[in-house]
Amino acid sequence: MAWRKLRIASQAIFFTLFLALGVKASQSFTGAPWNLFPRFDPLAALSVSLGVKRLLWVSFWGAALTLGLTLLLGRAFCGWVCPLGAFLDWTSRPIPRKRRDRGFYLFHASFFLLTFTLALSLAGKLWPLFLDPITIAQRTLVASIHPAVGWLLRAAGDAFYFIRPLQEFVDLADRVWRWVGLLPQGGPRLYRFSLFFLAFLSLLAFLNRLAPRFWCRALCPLGALLTLVGRFSPITVKVDEEACTQCGLCADLCPILPFGADRVDSRADCWRCADCIAFCPEKAVSFAWAKPYLQPLTFNPSRRAFLGGLLGAGAALLIARSDTLSRRNSPNILRPPGAKVKLSLGKYDESEFLSRCIRCGLCWKVCPTNGLQPVGIEAGIESFWTPILIPRIGYCDYGCTACGEICPTGAIERLSLEEKRRKKIGLAYIDQKRCIPYSLHLPCTVCEEMCPVPEKAIILEEREIEGKALLFPKVLPERCIGCGICENKCPVPDEAAIRVYAPFVV
Amino acid sequence: MLEKCSRREFLKYLLGWAAALFLEGCMGKTPVPTLSPTPTMPPTSTFTPTPKPSPTSTPTPILTPSPEPSPTSTPTLTSTPTPTLAPSPTPTPLPPRAEIAIARGKDWEAITRAAIEAIGGMKAFVKPGDTVLLKPNICTAGRPPEYAATSHPIVVATVAKMCWEAGAKRVLLFDLPFSGTQEAAYKDSGIADAVKGLDVELLFASPRHYERIPVPGRDLKEWTFLRQALEADVFINIPIAKHHSEAGLTLGMKNVMGVIQDRPFMHWNLHQRIADLNTVVRSHLVVVDATRILVAHGPQGGRLEDVRITDTVIASADVVAADALAATLFGRSWRDIGYIRIGAEMGLGVPEGRRLAEVVL
Numbered sequence: 033m034a035w036r037k038l039r040i041a042s043q044a045i046f047f048t049l050f051l052a053l054g055v056k057a058s059q060s061f062t063g064a065p066w067n068l069f070p071r072f073d074p075l076a077a078l079s080v081s082l083g084v085k086r087l088l089w090v091s092f093w094g095a096a097l098t099l100g101l102t103l104l105l106g107r108a109f110c111g112w113v114c115p116l117g118a119f120l121d122w123t124s125r126p127i128p129r130k131r132r133d134r135g136f137y138l139f140h141a142s143f144f145l146l147t148f149t150l151a152l153s154l155a156g157k158l159w160p161l162f163l164d165p166i167t168i169a170q171r172t173l174v175a176s177i178h179p180a181v182g183w184l185l186r187a188a189g190d191a192f193y194f195i196r197p198l199q200e201f202v203d204l205a206d207r208v209w210r211w212v213g214l215l216p217q218g219g220p221r222l223y224r225f226s227l228f229f230l231a232f233l234s235l236l237a238f239l240n241r242l243a244p245r246f247w248c249r250a251l252c253p254l255g256a257l258l259t260l261v262g263r264f265s266p267i268t269v270k271v272d273e274e275a276c277t278q279c280g281l282c283a284d285l286c287p288i289l290p291f292g293a294d295r296v297d298s299r300a301d302c303w304r305c306a307d308c309i310a311f312c313p314e315k316a317v318s319f320a321w322a323k324p325y326l327q328p329l330t331f332n333p334s335r336r337a338f339l340g341g342l343l344g345a346g347a348a349l350l351i352a353r354s355d356t357l358s359r360r361n362s363p364n365i366l367r368p369p370g371a372k373v374k375l376s377l378g379k380y381d382e383s384e385f386l387s388r389c390i391r392c393g394l395c396w397k398v399c400p401t402n403g404l405q406p407v408g409i410e411a412g413i414e415s416f417w418t419p420i421l422i423p424r425i426g427y428c429d430y431g432c433t434a435c436g437e438i439c440p441t442g443a444i445e446r447l448s449l450e451e452k453r454r455k456k457i458g459l460a461y462i463d464q465k466r467c468i469p470y471s472l473h474l475p476c477t478v479c480e481e482m483c484p485v486p487e488k489a490i491i492l493e494e495r496e497i498e499g500k501a502l503l504f505p506k507v508l509p510e511r512c513i514g515c516g517i518c519e520n521k522c523p524v525p526d527e528a529a530i531r532v533y534a535p536f537v538v
Numbered sequence: 539m540l541e542k543c544s545r546r547e548f549l550k551y552l553l554g555w556a557a558a559l560f561l562e563g564c565m566g567k568t569p570v571p572t573l574s575p576t577p578t579m580p581p582t583s584t585f586t587p588t589p590k591p592s593p594t595s596t597p598t599p600i601l602t603p604s605p606e607p608s609p610t611s612t613p614t615l616t617s618t619p620t621p622t623l624a625p626s627p628t629p630t631p632l633p634p635r636a637e638i639a640i641a642r643g644k645d646w647e648a649i650t651r652a653a654i655e656a657i658g659g660m661k662a663f664v665k666p667g668d669t670v671l672l673k674p675n676i677c678t679a680g681r682p683p684e685y686a687a688t689s690h691p692i693v694v695a696t697v698a699k700m701c702w703e704a705g706a707k708r709v710l711l712f713d714l715p716f717s718g719t720q721e722a723a724y725k726d727s728g729i730a731d732a733v734k735g736l737d738v739e740l741l742f743a744s745p746r747h748y749e750r751i752p753v754p755g756r757d758l759k760e761w762t763f764l765r766q767a768l769e770a771d772v773f774i775n776i777p778i779a780k781h782h783s784e785a786g787l788t789l790g791m792k793n794v795m796g797v798i799q800d801r802p803f804m805h806w807n808l809h810q811r812i813a814d815l816n817t818v819v820r821s822h823l824v825v826v827d828a829t830r831i832l833v834a835h836g837p838q839g840g841r842l843e844d845v846r847i848t849d850t851v852i853a854s855a856d857v858v859a860a861d862a863l864a865a866t867l868f869g870r871s872w873r874d875i876g877y878i879r880i881g882a883e884m885g886l887g888v889p890e891g892r893r894l895a896e897v898v899l
Contacts, residue, residue, distance in 0.1 A: 060721065190746050193746045194559060206742070206744065217719035217720060217722075217742075218719060219744065219745070400719045400722065401719075427717075429718050429722075430717060430718075431680020431681075431726060432718070432722075475805070475806075475807075476805050476806065477784040480783050481783050481784060481805075481837060482716060482717065482838075483838075484678070484680075484717060484838055484840065485840070486835060486840030486841040487835060487840075488783075488835055521716065522802070523802035523803050523805060
């Protein structure tokens with residue numbers, strides 16, 4: 033049977049599905065199917081469950097399914113499903129003429145990273161999940177590739193729009209792109225760090241030059257987890273001793289066998305790619321059922337990786353704690369409505385949010401105004417790439433609950449529209465030094481006009497100034513929900529004259 | 539031939555193409571609109587034909603030249619001077635066609651039709667083969683029609699139907715909300731559903747659809763406008779009558795702000811700039827949706843307590859007249875609303891004295 037072709041087809045299908053879901057996910061398309069991939073990610077599930085100290089079945093039944101199938105099929109997820117794996121497969125040399133095992137010493141690093149990730153999760157820090165392959169793929173798609181394609185389509189459309197007879201066609205094409213999701217409402221997207229995300233993906237592709245799919249075999253923490261579970265798989269690779277001529281081709285092709293092996297054998301790391309089966313000149317290799325047994329690991333992680341991971345996690349915790357950034361001292365951290373952040377006496381407790389957010393970036397994608405952005409280190413080292421709202425880029429739409437609906441882990445709670453409209457995510461402050469009526473004595477009431485709160489959180493006070501009546505905007509703190517549309521629309525250029533800061537709670 | 543094309547030839551073609559584009563660019567842009575030759579009347583004259591040439595040739599004043607309505611009492615006259623409803627195909631035009639019509643009634647589709655019929659029917663505005671742009675007020679997403687923040691879908695759909703009946707070639711619909719996406723706004727306002735099946739093209743804005751052109755205004759010298767609004771044969775303005783914090787009321791002239799860019803910057807001199815915009819984007823027909831009006835916390839509203847059901851539609855080819863009449867629904871005079879007053883001064887229309895038809899259904 034053409035296992036290899038089947039595998040390639042499966043990769044293509046899942047990759048296309050991944051792209052389709054990621055590209056189409058938007059304000060109008062949130063909820064269950066659109067966050068499918070993160071929800072089938074066992075590492076994310078395990079980390080979040082460790083982080084909140086209970087199993088999140090509801091969010092992650094898909095991850096349980098992945099683990100169950102891994103128990104049966106071994107690490108087939110890596111070879112057949114993983115979108116990052118597929119990408120790295122296609123950017124590797126298809127059949128290396130000569131095996132190259134450079135970077136061999138790194139081959140047990142994945143177990144170190146797995147231990148590191150899980151140990152930090154237990155402490156409620158999920159930032160190592162930026163190394164999870166599903167979140168890498170999702171984030172890069174959302175913040176780099178999708179916007180880049182959008183800008184490309186915009187530029188191409190603009191170029192052809194100069195030619196009058198083609199204008200209708202360009203508009204039609206735009207309509208198609210919009211339907212597909214490649215050209216979002218309000219134009220192509222902008223993201224902070226988009227270049228960085230792309231560079232990271234490129235780095236992973238570049239690592240293929242050390243060995244095919246170097247990332248997957250040596251570094252991927254999810255791969256390490258699947259290896260540990262897949263050791264019990266009853267499906268093995270069997271070599272027919274009679275037919276085998278010891279030519280060594282299968283061992284050359286195998287992406288996981290260590291250097292020097294002369295033929296494949298059944299290993300826990302095997303991701304069932306079936307290259308050995310397809311290319312064996314004697315047709316001597318095949319999948320076979322075996323009694324479930326503990327398949328050997330290509331690299332025994334042993335105590336060293338485990339202890340190293342724990343030690344590293346401890347060190348990371350302490351270092352992050354000693355940094356001033358751990359105080360979360362930027363006033364510009366506006367979390368999306370429903371983010372599991374507690375506020376009391378002017379202090380922010382983000383621990384639950386940080387122990388749930390896996391940095392997949394889907395909330396950035398569905399935010400209709402593009403306002404949700406990855407945060408750098410300004411919210412603390414441990415919360416990088418979690419979402420914050422940057423009102424100058426986009427405000428929190430009063431009629432939208434998309435981020436809470438798409439969040440696969442419940443880091444952003446699912447709120448009803450009514451609840452969301454009462455959720456305070458920040459507070460607007462008027463900067464009287466820049467505000468047009470206050471500083472220039474010219475009329476302007478844009479912020480009041482934009483305020484979506486039905487009874488208006490910004491009111492206008494009429495005052496006599498230099499002999500004429502002028503309206504001055506004033507924020508009512510008890511009404512303001514911090515959606516940021518006032519800051520977004522403020523006509524004062526660059527830095528707005530009304531700005532939203534983290535909510536102040538007494 | 540293609541495979542024979544050498545690099546040199548290819549570059550030559552490219553050069554020629556670029557030159558052609560350049561020449562096309564030199565041929566001149568869209569004509570600069572100027573104020574003087576516009577078909578509006580001087581502010582003092584009382585009776586003049588509507589901007590779109592309609593069969594009314596001899597203006598003989600018969601009908602009520604409505605005096606300025608008092609601020610407190612909304613016009614509740616029940617006399618129906620021109621019951622031009624029943625025989626809608628009127629090949630023989632009655633000479634004294636009303637110039638502005640106000641229709642009241644519970645059936646909002648019927649009053650929309652009645653108001654437009656009373657000023658000559660859609661055929662007076664839309665000629666067969668015309669491209670029509672409908673510009674309802676859909677200022678924000680997330681507000682269903684009952685909140686009176688957006689033009690009512692029934693009124694919009696009725697106007698669209700009437701355009702098709704008059705023989706329009708294309709009917710486009712556009713507004714750019716300041717809050718939420720266009721897609722969500724079209725949907726939430728109920729307008730997307732209402733025009734479904736009517737073959738109305740919902741336009742989605744992209745920067746390339748906008749053009750920066752000179753404005754013959756008192757304040758604005760140039761601004762960026764939606765190209766379709768400039769190029770459409772007929773621009774039908776369908777505002778909802780509602781409260782607006784800075785402008786006082788938002789009506790037809792203010793509604794034109796939906797087809798421009800950089801809207802926050804309008805507010806530096808709002809009333810004058812609104813009037814200036816109207817020198818470029820002339821509303822061929824204004825249908826003021828006052829089926830329900832928002833009397834406070836505009837323009838977005840959000841409280842049903844601020845909504846009044848008024849069951850009224852006003853139609854006119856004169857945006858100033860339509861706005862002036864609609865202002866009376868709020869008990870306000872057009873003199874209180876800066877942009878209407880300035881519009882009248884600039885000769886964009888006549889706020890009062892238009893031949894009025896009242897229809898009560």
